[in-house]
Amino acid sequence: LKTPLKQAATSQLVLTERQPGCQPLTTPPKPKETPPADPWTPTSNLKMLISAASPEIRSREQRRQLSDSSSEVLQTKHCLQEHLLGDEYEKSQPSRKEKSLGLLCHKFLARYPDYPSPSQKSYICLDEVTEELRVERRRIYDIVNVLESLHMVSRLARNRYVWHGRHNLPQTLQALKKVGEENKYIQQIQMIKKREYEHEFDPGSERNEEMASCFGSSEQSEMSFVELPGVEFRAASVNGRKYKSLRVMSQKFVMLFLVSTPQIVSLEVAAKILIGEDQLEDLDKSKFKTKIRRLYDIANVLSSLKLIKKVHVTEERGRKPAFKWTGPEVLPNTQDTKLEATSTACSPPISESIPSKEQCSKALFPSKGKQNFTRHSSLIKLVKSIENDRRKIQSAPTSPVKISASTYQSLPVFPNTIAQFPAITKHQLEGQSKTAEEVQMKCALSSPEAVPKLEPSQQPALSQPLGVCPASHSSVSPVILPHPQSGVSYAIYLHPSQAHTVTTYSPGFMLQPLPCANVTGIKGNNSKVLNKVTTEEGDTQRGLDEPTKSLAAEERPETKSETSSQRCLKRSQALPENNLIKRRKSDEESLDTSLTFFPSGYLIPLTHCTHGNKAECSNKEKAGVCSLQHSAYSSPITGVIPMQASELKTVNIPAFHITPLNIMLSPNSIAAAPVLSNSCLSSSSTSSAPNPSSSALNFMLQHIGLIPAGVQVPANPVLQHVPVSSQSENTSHSSGSTNVQEGKVSYNTLQLHRGGLSGNNFLFSLQLSAPKESQEPQAVPENFFRTPGGPNTEPSLTANSDGTQRTSQGTLYIPQRKLEVSED
DNA sequence: ATCTCCCGCCATATG
């Protein structure tokens, strides 16, 4: 009896191999000589074996074995314990590590193939698992919840899950990334870092205000779960569960990795952000601790999935635990810039709910985009007609889409529990061409009726589309919102509690044409009301403002004297091709409620409203507008979209000048200055501030300067330099000593700050996709570099002219001074 | 001491 256990105990490797307890006894521990190098090899082998055998059989066998031996084993163990001496006993006793969630997760994963063949679906029965793995059920929930958040499994019913493996991972990650970007996580991270920084030399300062302002906007009060079409949650009950906390947390955690530039996230930061989201609550210590605990749980599972690995970041404060993303890179959701941007900007009216060509194609072929699209002639036709329609619509900005407004009003207002789920429209095409076609068909067929984006609550809208998609029938059926930029669509689900129907698991996709960003047409009623609402919702609803306002503006242009935005709008309309409409949002506090459209080819990344916002939006009836807004103003490329020089001159620049500040004021982006990171100043325009860049820079700086005052921007924002391509020309004029270098893991941090650290340099990177020629030279305003507190700092400007863009959103980076990452 | 994070109580949700 007492055999093998003793020596096995210490080595992880060994431990892993044999399940402590019974395995050694019942099963002849793997006879195979496993390469010592890979600790998980045993598992891998097991996995292979397992996958080879039909899951059912395998599990059955295992179960049988376990059941047969389990009791015995336990007894045996007891005996063992009692008889062994202290040392030996200890060794025989599974150490804490052996019980780690990570290890457990490995075992769990070993039972299923990474990429199960579609034909053989494997189901997971929690009872079996707990039995076989010999763990408390509670632990399995932790694992499953995380897997669920990645759509690697989905729940069928009580006790029952389906195993999807990693098939959905790419889409999931892409969707998460997108959502993360929209959530302004980058800014939040920066904000937190900044705060941290400030605390160093200004320990006893109050931080909550800043935090509040920063996070307040992002408060998506409700948890939203990012869904994938075809992988919806099973029962409404499940869906509706408000407790998706771990799942949601997991997704958010992943989002953080996906949006951060060095894909490293410290637990501390993650915890703060996640807490901040849930509630502006003061970071009380216990809550923080709890969050950290959860993050460890999640991290363990993610680590088992090899998506992240533990590292340490060393800052002056010391070593802090962090995790580094080691999963697959998520395809940038910025494939076809221009087209997309354009199409996005000009969204079809609601009535024309048919997805735009880009959207459609993207939805279908996220990664390949248009090319594929072109193959289908029918689709092309459709697209063309759509485009025409769109054009018409555009010409008639006021063309109202009654649907949304009336519908909303008539509809009962749902509690803000509605959850919105972004979803990817497309499945993997690999080997599923058929599916793709189906999708397309659906796309084409999709009801003309516009489904208001945000109207999860709109049953009517939902129901219609449903007809098209037989597979799905449920109140929860998602409305998929194509997201032009990434090809990721969003699906909005009704909160189960509200919508009683259950979502059926539909292998296919449920495509519902949505009006893309038609901020324009969608809603037109009283802007006043909207604004008001927005204001009320203030903190949590900022995202709404934009859409609402913009709509309002469009709807009733004649009402007021022309605002700059309106003018812009006009211009944009006048302009043939580049009518990208930019909206700026004003924060609740901002007095200015007028909308501003930026007809420029530059898309200024603004943070958008969060899901919660969207959802709420819908509730409040503003909904219609909210969701798509993003597309309208976000550029596929992070920062700015390159445009023609001519265009720049005429329209763009002016636009910038006109409302730069306003733009920046968007509540969401408050702390984050628009970015200019790693951007390119065209070589020609380097030092003298040529425009686009200069103007951008300009307003950015202004913004910065403003922040302290009007907005609650931290006193000393620091800019983090983003790695730039080496060959890009960096121009730096620094009066101080500025050295621009690409940090691998360490960044140069420059700060605009007052007081505090004095010798810091300022470093700005512009992330403009270089307009080749700059026009309208603009001098950088003096105050541009003005430092609120400490005047003597000199900023250095760095611009690159390579078109590369890394950041998805322009932002002001907060530096991590001397960041060192050490792997374990 | 700090980092990790297991354990399992107990509130909720589900059936």
Added chain:
DNA sequence: CATATGGCGGGAGAT
């Protein structure tokens, strides 16, 4: 009501 889920935080092993 019984059971399935899963939030939560004490407190102990690992470093």
